[in-house]
Amino acid sequence: GAVVSQHPSRVICKSGTSVKIECRSLDFQATTMFWYRQFPKKSLMLMATSNEGSKATYEQGVEKDKFLINHASLTLSTLTVTSAHPEDSSFYICSAGSRDRSSYEQYFGPGTRLTVT
Amino acid sequence: GQQLNQSPQSMFIQEGEDVSMNCTSSSIFNTWLWYKQDPGEGPVLLIALYKAGELTSNGRLTAQFGITRKDSFLNISASIPSDVGIYFCAGQTTDSWGKLQFGAGTQVVVTP
Numbered sequence: 318g319a320v321v322s323q324h325p326s327r328v329i330c331k332s333g334t335s336v337k338i339e340c341r342s343l344d345f346q347a348t349t350m351f352w353y354r355q356f357p358k359k360s361l362m363l364m365a366t367s368n369e370g371s372k373a374t375y376e377q378g379v380e381k382d383k384f385l386i387n388h389a390s391l392t393l394s395t396l397t398v399t400s401a402h403p404e405d406s407s408f409y410i411c412s413a414g415s416r417d418r419s420s421y422e423q424y425f426g427p428g429t430r431l432t433v434t
Numbered sequence: 435g436q437q438l439n440q441s442p443q444s445m446f447i448q449e450g451e452d453v454s455m456n457c458t459s460s461s462i463f464n465t466w467l468w469y470k471q472d473p474g475e476g477p478v479l480l481i482a483l484y485k486a487g488e489l490t491s492n493g494r495l496t497a498q499f500g501i502t503r504k505d506s507f508l509n510i511s512a513s514i515p516s517d518v519g520i521y522f523c524a525g526q527t528t529d530s531w532g533k534l535q536f537g538a539g540t541q542v543v544v545t546p
Contacts, residue, residue, distance in 0.1 A: 323476075349532050360522060360536045361477070410476045414532045423467070423524075423534060425476035 340411030440537025
């Protein structure tokens with residue numbers, strides 16, 4: 318399967334600061350990337366859909382000014398958690414898919430554990 | 435987003451036993467995907483199903499796309515300790531390319 322990486326794998330930040338998480342598709346060009354949030358022992362919750370070269374589409378209830386998404390190239394999408402607060406602490410996972418490959422085999426990154434103190 | 439109904443929530447089995455889990459939905463899906471997630475890791479794709487009635491195997495794993503397109507099951511035969519983890523089903527509808535709806539997950543625990 319395709320390889321998707323995330324960086325950093327873990328990050329601890331102070332309340333009020335911003336954190337950027339990178340998601341890269343290493344062996345294919347991803348026209349679309351997805352950002353998920355996962356709470357302990359819970360399923361994945363889709364936050365937004367990120368299309369290369371256009372604005373992200375956010376799911377209902379997700380603050381777009383809080384969670385800034387940029388998809389500047391076919392291999393990189395970034396999620397910036399702005400003015401982070403302890404309630405933003407979570408496991409953030411990205412996934413990547415492409416219309417040039419099977420559109421149904423969505424591949425996930427290893428996740429980023431964010432802890433806001 | 436909306437979740438599928440996945441059951442059972444957890445399973446405690448002995449090594450060598452078979453495992454079966456399923457997902458149902460009120461919506462029709464054009465794709466079913468099954469993932470395994472280990473603690474602190476992202477989900478790993480196990481099997482992808484594209485056609486109603488399709489039965490697909492991947493080693494000791496077998497999954498089927500239900501005829502009604504509203505359900506799918508995953509079987510694991512002859513379980514081994516490394517099968518421990520959380521298994522998620524995910525479905526995609528025709529009007530939402532790439533957007534997956536996830537089940538709540540089935541936690542599998544295998545004892546020697």
